[in-house]
Structures are given as C-alpha cells and as structure tokens.
Amino acid sequence: xxxxxxxxxxxxxxxxxxxxxxxxxxxxxxxxxxxxxxxxxxxxxxxxxxxxxxxxxxxxxxxxxxxxxxxxxxxxxxxxxxxxxxxxxxxxxxxxxxxxxxxxxxxxxxxxxxxxxxxxxxxxxxxxxxxxxxxxxxxxxxxxxxxxxxxxxxxxxxxxxxxxxxxxxxxxxxxxxxxxxxxxxxxxxxxxxxxxxxxxxxxxxxxxxxxxxxxxxxxxxxxxxxxxxxxxxxxxxxxxxxxxxxxxxxxxxxxxxxxxxxxxxxxxxxxxxxxxxxxxxxxxxxxxxxxxxxxxxxxxxxxxxxxxxxxxxxxxxxxxxxxxxxxxxxxxxxxxxxxxxxxxxxxxxxxxxxxxxxxxxxxxxxxxxxxxxxxxxxxxxxxxxxxxxxxxxxxxxxxxxxxxxxxxxxxxxxxxxxxxxxxxxxxxxxxxxxxxxxxxxxxxxxxxxxxxxxxxxxxxxxxxxxxxxxxxxxxxxxxxxxxxxxxxxxxxxxxxxxxxxxxxxxx
Amino acid sequence: xxxxxxxxxxxxxxxxxxxxxxxxxxxxxxxxxxxxxxxxxxxxxxxxxxxxxxxxxxxxxxxxxxxxxxxxxxxxxxxxxxxxxxxxxxxxxxxxxxxxxxxxxxxxxxxxxxxxxxxxxxxxxxxxxxxxxxxxxxxxxxxxxxxxxxxxxxxxxxxxxxxxxxxxxxxxxxxxxxxxxxxxxxxxxxxxxxxxxxxxxxxxxxxxxxxxxxxxxxxxxxxxxxxxxxxxxxxxxxxxxxxxxxxxxxxxxxxxxxxxxxxxxxxxxxxxxxxxxxxxxxxxxxxxxxxxxxxxxxxxxxxxxxxxxxxxxxxxxxxxxxxxxxxxxxxxxxxxxxxxxxxxxxxxxxxxxxxxxxxxxxxxxxxxxxxxxxxxxxxxxxxxxxxxxxxxxxx
Numbered sequence: 019x020x021x022x023x024x025x026x027x028x029x030x031x032x033x034x035x036x037x038x039x040x041x042x043x044x045x046x047x048x049x050x051x052x053x054x055x056x057x058x059x060x061x062x063x064x065x066x067x068x069x070x071x072x073x074x075x076x077x078x079x080x081x082x083x084x085x086x087x088x089x090x091x092x093x094x095x096x097x098x099x100x101x102x103x104x105x106x107x108x109x110x111x112x113x114x115x116x117x118x119x120x121x122x123x124x125x126x127x128x129x130x131x132x133x134x135x136x137x138x139x140x141x142x143x144x145x146x147x148x149x150x151x152x153x154x155x156x157x158x159x160x161x162x163x164x165x166x167x168x169x170x171x172x173x174x175x176x177x178x179x180x181x182x183x184x185x186x187x188x189x190x191x192x193x194x195x196x197x198x199x200x201x202x203x204x205x206x207x208x209x210x211x212x213x214x215x216x217x218x219x220x221x222x223x224x225x226x227x228x229x230x231x232x233x234x235x236x237x238x239x240x241x242x243x244x245x246x247x248x249x250x251x252x253x254x255x256x257x258x259x260x261x262x263x264x265x266x267x268x269x270x271x272x273x274x275x276x277x278x279x280x281x282x283x284x285x286x287x288x289x290x291x292x293x294x295x296x297x298x299x300x301x302x303x304x305x306x307x308x309x310x311x312x313x314x315x316x317x318x319x320x321x322x323x324x325x326x327x328x329x330x331x332x333x334x335x336x337x338x339x340x341x342x343x344x345x346x347x348x349x350x351x352x353x354x355x356x357x358x359x360x361x362x363x364x365x366x367x368x369x370x371x372x373x374x375x376x377x378x379x380x381x382x383x384x385x386x387x388x389x390x391x392x393x394x395x396x397x398x399x400x401x402x403x404x405x406x407x408x409x410x411x412x413x414x415x416x417x418x419x420x421x422x423x424x425x426x427x428x429x430x431x432x433x434x435x436x437x438x439x440x441x442x443x444x445x446x447x448x449x450x451x452x453x454x455x456x457x458x459x460x461x462x463x464x465x466x467x468x469x470x471x472x473x474x475x476x477x478x479x480x481x482x483x484x485x486x487x488x489x490x491x492x493x494x495x496x497x498x499x500x501x502x503x504x505x506x507x508x509x510x511x512x513x514x515x516x517x518x519x520x521x522x523x524x525x
Numbered sequence: 526x527x528x529x530x531x532x533x534x535x536x537x538x539x540x541x542x543x544x545x546x547x548x549x550x551x552x553x554x555x556x557x558x559x560x561x562x563x564x565x566x567x568x569x570x571x572x573x574x575x576x577x578x579x580x581x582x583x584x585x586x587x588x589x590x591x592x593x594x595x596x597x598x599x600x601x602x603x604x605x606x607x608x609x610x611x612x613x614x615x616x617x618x619x620x621x622x623x624x625x626x627x628x629x630x631x632x633x634x635x636x637x638x639x640x641x642x643x644x645x646x647x648x649x650x651x652x653x654x655x656x657x658x659x660x661x662x663x664x665x666x667x668x669x670x671x672x673x674x675x676x677x678x679x680x681x682x683x684x685x686x687x688x689x690x691x692x693x694x695x696x697x698x699x700x701x702x703x704x705x706x707x708x709x710x711x712x713x714x715x716x717x718x719x720x721x722x723x724x725x726x727x728x729x730x731x732x733x734x735x736x737x738x739x740x741x742x743x744x745x746x747x748x749x750x751x752x753x754x755x756x757x758x759x760x761x762x763x764x765x766x767x768x769x770x771x772x773x774x775x776x777x778x779x780x781x782x783x784x785x786x787x788x789x790x791x792x793x794x795x796x797x798x799x800x801x802x803x804x805x806x807x808x809x810x811x812x813x814x815x816x817x818x819x820x821x822x823x824x825x826x827x828x829x830x831x832x833x834x835x836x837x838x839x840x841x842x843x844x845x846x847x848x849x850x851x852x853x854x855x856x857x858x859x860x861x862x863x864x865x866x867x868x869x870x871x872x873x874x875x876x877x878x879x880x881x882x883x884x885x886x887x888x889x890x891x892x893x894x895x896x897x898x899x900x901x902x903x904x905x906x907x908x909x910x911x912x913x914x915x916x917x918x919x920x
Binding site for chain 1: 752753754755756757758761762765766768769770771772773774775778
C-alpha cells in the first residue's frame with residue numbers, strides 16, 4: 019500500500035502492520051506508516067480514524083498488540099514516552115505540557131536537566147534557545163513567562179523544547195486548531211525549516227488545505243486502516259477528501275436568499291464587560307441579530323469573542339449596556355437567557371457544554387430539566403435521547419452512554435441538537451467546528467444553516483474565516499473587544515475583513 | 526532481577542458488577558492479611574474471627590449492640606456522602622451532630638411534660654434544625670466568600686465541642702444536673718424523663734432503635750432524590766462539572782448552601798438520636814470519644830458516596846466497633862482491633878484502583894541500540910519480533 023520512493027535510506031520512523039485494540043474496538047488495524055528524514059509527512063484522517071492512537075504507539079504511550087515500530091530501520095520496543103525521547107521522537111500534543119509560572123527557557127530544560135548536570139545556567143540556556151529559535155524561525159522570547167504568551171506562542175515553546183532536546187522526529191497533533199492564519203504561516207515555516215535541517219516531521223490534521231500547503235507526502239487513515247500514501251504534489255484536495263471520507267464530499271454553502279427583514283431576536287446595546295483578569299474585554303458593542311440570519315463574528319483569537327458569548331448567555335456580568343433576547347431584557351442570569359429562547363454552544367464542549375460523567379440522556383435535558391416539575395422522568399428522557407441519537411445521527415452505544423465516551427464530533431452534534439430542540443429563537447455558537455473532522459463539520463454546518471432557514475437568529479463566533487465566509491449573511495469583526503465594522507457578506511472580501519481584524523476602523 | 530513495569534490503564538466503562546466483586550475481594554484480602562497480623566500477635570485468627578461473629582451477631586444481645594453502633598455512623602455517613610457527592614467537603618458532621626444533641630436534649634427537657642410523641646418529634650426537628658444551622662455557617666462562607674469549607678467546618682467541630690463542655694462542666698446551664706447526688710460528685714447533664722426516650726422496634730430478640738429506622742428510610746429517600754428529582758439532577762451535574770451546571774443556568778451558590786443545610790440536618794438528626802435513642806442526656810465526653818462524625822467520612826468513602834451502600838458500610842464499621850469492644854482483653858489490646866480496622870479500610874479503599882483501572886504488568890526490555898548509528902538491513906527483525914510476541918500481560 020505504501021509507495022516505495024524511500025527505499026535506500028530507511029525511514030526515520032515507521033509503523034509496520036500495527037494493530038491496537040481497545041476492549042474489542044480496533045483503533046489501528048494493521049496500519050503501515052513511515053516518515054523519512056527531511057520530509058513533512060501529513061497524517062490525514064477523520065476523528066476516530068486512528069491518528070492519535072497511531073501516534074501514541076509511535077511515541078511509546080501504547081504498545082501495539084501486533085506489528086512493531088521501527089526507528090531508523092531497526093525494530094524497537096518502547097515502553098514509555100521516555101524511551102521515545104531517548105530515540106529522538108517527540109510529540110507536541112494539543113494540550114501543552116508547560117508550567118505557566120516558569121519562563122520559556124525554564125520550561126525548555128524542565129525535566130531535561132540531567133542531560134546538563136545539576137545546575138541550571140539560565141543565561142547559557144537562553145542563548146542556546148535564542149540561537150535555535152533563530153535557526154528555525156521561531157519567534158519567542160526565552161525569558162518570557164508562559165502565562166504571558168498566546169496559545170500560538172506556547173506552541174512554539176513546545177516545538178523549541180523538542181528541538182532543544184534533540185528531536186529528530188517531531189509529531190504535531192492537530193497543531194493548527196489553535197492558531198490564527200498568520201500563526202499557521204509561521205508554523206509552516208518552522209516545520210519546513212526543521213525538515214530542511216534533516217528532521218522528520220509528522221503533521222496530524224484533518225484540514226485539507228493546510229495539508230496541501232505544508233506536507234511532502236500524505237498518508238490517509240480511515241476507520242483504523244491505512245488507505246494509502248501519496249505525494250502531495252501529485253494529488254488534490256478532492257482526491258484526499260475522497261480517500262479520507264470514502265465518498266465525495268459536497269458541502270453546499272448558504273443559498274443566496276435569506277431574510278433580512280425578520281424581527282430582531284437578539285439586541286446588544288453599548289455592552290461592555292471585563293475579562294477574568296478584570297481588564298476590558300468587550301467594549302461598547304452594539305449588535306442586532308434578526309430571525310433567520312447568520313451573523314458571523316470574526317476576529318483573531320482573544321479579542322473578546324469568548325467574553326462576548328458569555329455576556330449574551332448571561333454567564334458573565336455586563337459592566338454597562340443591555341442585552342435583549344427575544345424582546346426580554348436580560349439581567350445576567352443564565353437561566354433567564356435560556357428561558358428567553360437562547361441556545362448557546364460554548365467553545366469548551368467537555369465540562370461546559372456537557373457534564374462528562376453524565377449520560378447522553380442526562381446531558382440532553384441539561385437546559386430543559388426545569389420545565390417538568392420537581393420529579394425527573396428518567397424513562398422518558400432515555401426515550402427522547404434515543405430519538406435525538408437517531409435523528410441527529412450521533413454515534414453512541416445508547417442513551418446511557420457517558421458523554422465522555424463520545425468523540426468530539428458526536429459531542430458537538432449532541433450539544434447542537436440539545437440547543438435546537440428546546441425551541442431556541444437565538445443560537446450563539448462559538449467555534450462550532452473546531453477540532454471536528456470533515457464529516458462532522460459538514461453536519462454541524464448544515465444544522466446551523468437549517469436552523470437559520472427555520473427562523474432562528476444565529477450568531478456564529480469563529481476564528482475560521484473560511485467558515486464565516488461560507489455561512490454568514492453579515493460579518494461583524496471584533497478587535498480588542500470593539501466591533502470595528504459590520505459588513506454584508508456580498509460586500510466582504512478577505513482583505514477588507516483582515517484589515518478590520520487588525521484594528522482598522524470601517525470608516 | 527526481572528525488570529517489570531506496572532501500568533494503570535483507565536477502564537473505559539465501569540460495569541455494575543465490578544462495584545460488587547472488587548470490594549468483596551478486598552474484604553476477603555483484608556481478612557487474610559489481618560489473619561497474619563493476628564498470628565504474629567499470638568492469636569488464632571480463626572478463633573478471633575469466630576469471636577467477632579459471636580460478638581457482633583450471634584451472642585444474646587450482640588446484634589442489638591451492633592445496631593446501636595451502626596445508627597450514628599449511618600447518619601454521619603449519609604451526611605458526608607451527599608455533600609461529598611456534590612464536591613462540598615463537609616468535614617463538620619461531628620460538630621453538626623453535637624449541635625443536634627444539644628438542641629434535642631434541650632427541647633426534650635423543656636417539653637418533658639407534653640405527650641411523648643410530641644416530644645420525640647420536637648427533638649428530631651430541633652436536632653435537624655440545629656445541625657443545619659451549624660452547617661449553614663461554612664456553607665454560606667463557601668458560597669459567598671469562597672472560603673475553604675474543609676477548614677471552616679472542621680474548626681466549627683471544636684467550637685461545638687467546647688460549647689457542649691461549657692453547658693455541662695463550666696456553667697449552670699439548663700442542660701446541667703445540679704441537684705442529684707451523683708452530679709455533685711462529678712458534673713453531668715440532666716437525664717430526660719420517659720417522654721423523651723425514643724421508642725424502639727423489638728423484633729424477637731433484636732432491638733432496632735427508632736433512629737436506625739429513620740436513617741435507613743433517609744438513605745432510601747436520599748438515593749431516590751439523587752436519581753429521580755430535579756434537586757438530585759442538579760446535584761449530579763454540579764458534582765460532575767460545576768461549569769456545565771453554571772452553563773445550564775443552575776444557581777450554584779444557593780445549591781451549595783442548600784446541600785450543606787441538608788447534610789447538617791442529617792448529622793443533627795444523628796445527634797438527636799444519640800440523646801433520644803441511647804444516652805437520654807447531653808453527654809459531652811461520650812460523644813467526643815465516639816468521633817461519629819469523622820468515622821462517618823470513612824463510611825461515606827467506603828460507600829463511594831452512595832446512600833444505599835452507606836447502609837452496608839455503616840453496618841460493617843458498626844460490627845468492627847462493637848466486636849472490638851468485646852474482644853478487648855489482656856491478650857488482645859484495643860490497638861489490635863484498630864489495626865484490623867485499618868487493614869480493612871486500606872484494602873477496600875485501595876481496591877478502588879482496581880475498579881477504575883486495568884493493571885497491566887509488563888516485562889520491560891531496555892530499548893535496544895537506539896543510540897548506535899542505524900545500519901539498515903543488518904538486523905534480523907525476527908529476533909526482536911519474537912520478543913514482541915512474547916510480551917506478558919496480566920490484569
């Protein structure tokens with residue numbers, strides 16, 4: 019299945035016919051994968067295709083039931099990530115392993131000090147780090163504390179950590195999920211520089227455009243199997259999508275005709291609010307959302323999107339201004355917003371959107387449980403949940419399955435289903451497709467479009483500009499908590515929105 | 526030396542049976558381990574275990590005595606279980622029980638000339654209210670000022686303790702007996718007349734205290750509340766994910782206060798039962814030595830915060846407490862029963878890890894030849910692969 023372009027030099031890292039099962043579920047079924055020194059190799063597949071499992075095998079976190087891992091042509095058995103580190107294999111996870119109160123340099127050497135003796139020489143390490151950063155075009159200050167850094171910068175620290183510790187093979191798990199477009203460009207440059215210096219880079223993703231942009235070769239996984247490995251130069255996004263999903267993917271954007279004359283279902287007047295740190299996060303925001311439209315809210319991450327969503331949902335107090343949902347003035351109470359007809363899909367699914375230790379049935383009634391008196395009708399809840407699981411096509415063993423057992427896509431479908439099924443007039447969604455695979459993204463977007471055409475006013479808060487352009491009727495841009503402009507989609511282009519995102523006023 | 530590595534892998538699903546057989550196996554293991562300790566101390570384990578069964582169940586009056594030990598532990602165990610389930614760490618069942626005793630004794634003495642049923646019900650109500658109010662202090666502090674309820678509820682235990690001593694030893698309070706002959710020798714509380722003695726249920730030779738009946742009913746009610754009511758649903762969501770609870774529009778502060786009130790009321794009822802069922806007097810020394818509140822935390826932990834399991838856990842600890850008193854003697858120091866209790870607790874609580882995780886033991890082999898320069902094709906993969914196939918696994 020794998021092609022044979024890399025015959026003479028052994029691949030830097032390879033999985034040979036790796037099988038890994040979890041309680042009877044085959045996560046990896048005779049998977050073959052190899053990455054050569056000097057290349058960026060994308061590992062593409064939908065959520066649940068087995069990408070993360072494979073990487074956990076490659077980094078010694080899991081042991082395969084069958085098959086084995088090869089490093090530089092030699093079969094090895096690794097028993098922990100420590101063994102993998104010894105072999106020069108490093109992984110940058112989606113959740114970073116950094117100590118917030120320590121500096122970049124301290125984090126880089128943390129846990130690695132035995133390589134360097136007992137004493138930590140800060141200046142020396144800082145110099146070394148600065149040199150490496152320069153070489154690999156990583157823009158980060160060695161003396162900055164982690165908590166001062168943006169998510170994108172923290173990711174660079176993780177990469178630096180790996181390089182500093184002698185990574186010859188770097189595995190990046192969904193690295194772009196947390197980045198702005200500019201940061202993605204910078205990451206791509208860094209990864210290319212590493213490949214040029216002879217490292218092997220594995221880039222896990224389910225986003226086709228960036229896979230096309232960054233990789234030399236692509237290996238596609240589907241349902242735990244290797245579908246094939248292709249050269250990026252000779253393939254297309256369409257072909258990759260077909261390999262990944264097993265069928266042609268067609269997403270129809272919004273049909274052009276949408277109502278702009280619906281009643282105003284959500285109104286914000288001069289709303290201000292502060293962040294958790296007490297600094298201004300939302301400043302004098304005024305917005306009207308009409309029934310049947312999708313208002314996109316664009317902006318670089320951290321410009322007040324989260325706070326704005328929480329203010330609308332009543333989860334964050336306003337310091338000034340008013341929020342009106344379905345004609346009812348709000349007083350900063352989440353239940354009041356829910357009762358006024360707000361559906362809210364928060365950015366954090368696990369732990370905010372759902373309670374992970376509760377069943378699907380329980381999570382589905384999280385917003386509506388108040389309506390039926392003091393006694394909970396458990397049987398009815400289970401029956402209702404079965405119906406939702408069927409109609410929203412959620413993959414789960416049953417209504418009693420715990421939410422934490424669901425994959426990201428199914429979890430998001432569960433949340434959207436819940437928010438829509440309670441008859442919402444307004445639906446606020448934050449990064450609704452972040453981290454979701456093509457199939458799940460497709461169905462979540464479809465749900466949003468459908469609900470708008472049924473007369474729900476949708477507020478789509480997303481850092482994914484493509485998504486906003488695809489779905490929104492109007493686009494509002496947030497910069498440092500202010501709305502720098504509201505543009506009709508017909509009049510919008512990426513350049514203009516980009517300028518607004520950078521703080522240029524619309525006027 | 527055989528290099529071994531032990532790994533814990535979380536179980537993806539918890540089956541119902543695992544919650545039965547793991548603790549059962551743990552109890553069995555505890556009996557075996559404690560057996561060795563008994564042997565080492567010169568006691569025959571079989572004889573000792575037979576004595577425990579006799580002292581707890583089969584001797585005349587033994588089971589009645591076991592139920593006496595069980596009753597307060599079930600109250601305090603339930604009090605801890607419902608609070609802990611919501612991640613409200615009420616360590617104050619001890620003080621709430623004292624508060625309940627003080628109130629129930631006071632009310633029982635004050636209303637002593639009313640008909641017995643009125644007095645009994647008034648004692649229960651006052652005990653529950655007093656425990657509730659005592660718990661309201663750390664509850665409100667936690668809800669509105671975010672203070673640590675572990676510390677505040679713990680410190681309030683000492684205050685309640687001192688208050689009891691003050692009422693009986695250091696003042697001429699309404700609770701103190703100032704007239705009887707024995708009270709002149711040593712300070713003591715006033716005994717309640719018959720109207721304040723709670724009736725008990727007699728089943729052939731076993732006497733079931735009214736408090737135990739109430740506690741068991743309460744366990745069932747609490748279990749039903751958690752499973753089948755809006756209140757219980759909110760408890761479960763908040764216990765699992767406080768931010769999801771906020772997102773769902775639940776009033777977390779009010780809920781924290783209300784769960785503390787409930788927890789305190791249950792513990793306070795336990796205090797009332799101490800006065801009404803057993804002691805018929807406010808007895809600071811007896812209550813302090815018994816440490817029902819703290820043992821209740823152990824009961825809650827053993828029961829995994831499940832009210833129904835708390836009945837079993839309280840009975841188990843009740844058996845040990847009662848048997849410990851009976852076994853005590855020149856060849857059997859009280860410390861030995863304490864050791865046996867400790868072994869039991871260690872095994873049962875430690876077994877939690879077996880219920881939550883698969884435990885796999887692997888033979889470790891050092892990573893071979895990773896640092897040498899790779900020479901492609903020079904190795905025979907077969908040898909290594911044989912080792913891969915021969916990997917050991919046990920759970």
